[in-house]
Amino acid sequence: DMQLAQDAHIDAFAMNVATGDASIYNSLALAFDAARLQNFKLFLSFDYLGGSAGPWGKGQVLDLASTYFARGEYLRYNGKPLASTFEGSDQAGDWVDVKRQTGCFFLPDWSSRGARGALDLQGGVADGLFAWTAWPWGNRDMDSNTDASYDEALRDQNKPYMMAVSPWFYTNLPGWSKNWLWRGDDLWADRWNQIIEHQPEFVEIVTWNDYGESSHISPLYDNAMGLFNYGKAPFNYAQDMPHDGWRQFLPFLIDTYKGARPAITKEGLTSWYRTSPAAACSDGGTPGNTASQMQLEFSAAQVSQDRVFYSALLASDAQVEVTVGGRTQAGSWKHRPDGGVGVYHGSVEFGGRTGDVVIRVSRGGSTIAQINGRSVSPDNCRNGLNNWNAWVGSAMSGASIPAASAPGAPAKHPFRWSDGDMPQYCVEGHSSGDGRLDGLCRWSCALGFCPIHACTCTRQGTSQPGAPGWVNVPATGVDGVSDFGLCDFACHHSNCPGDVCRRF
Structure with missing residues (x-):
């Protein structure tokens, strides 16, 4: 290990x-x-x-x-x-x-x-x-609100932050009063983007080998499965559900976080998904979120999506397609790296389709990497229960390519947002939770201003884009809107939505 x-x-x-x-x-x-x-x-x-x-x-x-x-x-x-x-x-x-x-x-x-x-x-x-906050709330994608609160408090005292990243969470161990899931889905890709943007002093991967919470990235060892008996699990939900593929791109991601410009000499593909549709069998009484931590609970199917997720490490853009049960669907990229070199990420919905799963990335008709994954089928239910764990597969190209590096890398100690400052590198983002701010976050993050208390950056660039011409229109959020400088920035650049911002 x-x-x-x-x-x-x-x-x-x-x-x-x-x-x-x-x-x-x-x-x-x-x-x-x-x-x-x-x-x-x-x-x-x-x-x-x-x-x-x-x-x-x-x-x-x-x-x-x-x-x-x-x-x-x-x-x-x-x-x-x-x-x-x-x-x-x-x-x-x-x-x-x-x-x-x-x-x-x-x-x-x-x-x-x-x-x-x-x-x-x-x-x-x-x-x-260290904040044990590696998973999103309910049916939302991961945001950086909690990280922002730690970043602000620790910065005031010049103390370091350890940020948590995790690929998945599902536990069903009634012997220890544990049965819930948190959304995995895009999490592994989204969270690494946030880490590279935030540049915390430390990063802790949660976890290496916790099979009982389905958060592991280590190999599976049969002699380490005793917790499913001790915890009175209804079945062993880690068995035949490898997670090794989540380690495949860690050298590139970790080196990028540390400020390097890692070279890509081989391209590759990682994919993960649940192996039975949510409606195929009982949810096992597993909620999304947990009342044990004072959270509003959702049904598991509202939180964990029937989708095939994939990430690819590429030197340039490529096509992706997913086949389920013999039906092929063209995929798309939710995230593309700035400059074209790096980790691409996306997903497709498999809905009610079942059968063998094949994920293929190609360029100009030639296959770069292909995963022949585990089938999606009601037969994968155990004891009539859905397994909310993920199956993870990976593949690398058989051929090497000329070394390709991203055009830039994050500084090890970038600016932290404060009044009047503009964070470096962000070129794409969205609201961290308040839907009223989503339009402003998308607009301002694309221009390099993405305050972490209000917005979540989803893509970094090598240079700060130019904003529209500056005008003297100081502003703040309307009553009930905590905008953390968004309105002042936007209104100074001629984008001042009256339903969100109030001019002085």
């Missing part, structure tokens, strides 16, 4: 550890020994909610810290061993002493408190924050 992670240009594993499981001590010892041999990095993430013996005690944390923080294979940031958590904000006071005794850099996930609430705990004991 460490070699596969290195092949994907992943720098380290977060070792999630919880109380009540004596096996973790031997597992950690083996993992750190393997990391030393592999020249790979690990760091500890203390799970304060998942342990059968309750939250971590300060003494237990210090014991593990004394064992591992000084090891050469332990991940460091600015020379300090990095430690994280999954929740545990009620134990924030413990970390005052842990930091004093170990000198660690503390980057917890205290998402339940929000950005400013987490930063205020114990006099600002957190050196930065």
Whole structure:
């Protein structure tokens, strides 16, 4: 697994550890020994909610810290061993002493408190924050509203942000009171675009190997499937549902995030979809969203779409087609990279069609890459239940091409939006949630101004486009509209919709 992670240009594993499981001590010892041999990095993430013996005690944390923080294979940031958590904000006071005794850099996930609430705990004991916010709400696509709140709060204190990215989420483990999904669909493509735009100091992929939440990008191992028995799952929904293809373009995406201009020498294709139509069988009582986190619940079919999703790493534009049950449909690209070099993404609806699935990318009639995927069929239902997990396939071109690089790359520390500033690189975007602002977001993001509190950038360019001529028309949003500078920008450039903006 460490070699596969290195092949994907992943720098380290977060070792999630919880109380009540004596096996973790031997597992950690083996993992750190393997990391030393592999020249790979690990760091500890203390799970304060998942342990059968309750939250971590300060003494237990210090014991593990004394064992591992000084090891050469332990991940460091600015020379300090990095430690994280999954929740545990009620134990924030413990970390005052842990930091004093170990000198660690503390980057917890205290998402339940929000950005400013987490930063205020114990006099600002957190050196930065991780937000476990990798999935969209309900039937919406992923936006960057939460990231914006963290970005603003952390920037005020000059502290770093760790942004989460995940490809999927579905869990049905009634033994642990878990049964819901969050929208996957375009998420893997959308979220990497947001990461490249935002340029956080850290990115954490959620997860490497959590089969129980269908968020893994690791291979499937039969000897690691015991949680489906322990969690009393109605069936093993990870079996025969590989996710390895989601790693295929990570070297390009991670290197781009880090500010490089990675060269494409081979083109390729990745595709993912559910293997039975939503209406083919029972939804298993699985909602989209979860009331356990105070969310309005939808039916699963309202959230997870009957579509075949695909991404292609290409040196120039190409055609895509999807065949389901012998019927071929021309696909299209929802996202095209600026300059034509990079990751393209789109999807087609399969609706009620069933049968074998073939996804093909071609140029000038010649096939670049083709995936012969798993069939879509009611027969793929298990025990009369729909499997809301995704099947993922991938293929690379058999031939190499002359090296092609995107015409530009994001700066490692781009501008962050504030009053009067214009973010770099955005050339396409939409509203992050308030539909009244969607038209303004699309217009202003195309001109390089895409404030992350109101808009979500979906494509970056190599230079800021020119805006229409400037006129002196200061403005703000009408009552009830938080526009974060959109109206002032738009009205100063002769686009001042009266239903959204109010001139001074």
